[in-house]
Amino acid sequence: MSKTFTPADVATHKDASSGLYIIIDDGVYDVTNFVDEHPGGAKILKRVAGKDATKQFWKYHNEGVLKKYGGKLRVGSVAEKAKL
Numbered sequence: 446m447s448k449t450f451t452p453a454d455v456a457t458h459k460d461a462s463s464g465l466y467i468i469i470d471d472g473v474y475d476v477t478n479f480v481d482e483h484p485g486g487a488k489i490l491k492r493v494a495g496k497d498a499t500k501q502f503w504k505y506h507n508e509g510v511l512k513k514y515g516g517k518l519r520v521g522s523v524a525e526k527a528k529l
């Protein structure tokens with residue numbers, strides 16, 4: 446199911462109780478159940494939860510990562526681009 450989120454909606458999902466959402470490009474990803482298996486570590490993902498992590502994401506990953514995990518983790522799209 447795909448939803449449309451504003452950056453403000455995503456910002457409410459920044460801890461384990463509300464779920465950990467991050468924005469990459471125009472996508473919103475729920476990484477709540479992924480943090481513990483993230484090869485880059487849980488800490489770094491928790492730090493960007495609720496935020497636009499596009500810059501950080503593309504610094505450490507390539508297209509293949511979103512192709513592999515995007516289908517499983519993507520919960521929707523951002524209505525407007527977050528200001529960095």
Ligand code: HEM
Nearest residue numbers: 474483484485489490493498501502505506507510514518
């Ligand atoms: C949907 C979100 C994400 C997914 C599915 C994901 C997945 C992965 C995967 C599969 C790797 C292993 C390396 C590779 O195959 O390229 C990795 C490494 C890493 N990730 Fe992520 N990641 C996500 C978000 C992030 C974010 C937002 C950050 C930074 C804030 C981050 C930081 C890192 C770092 C530092 C590494 C280690 C790179 C290295 O050892 O060279 N990741 N991630």
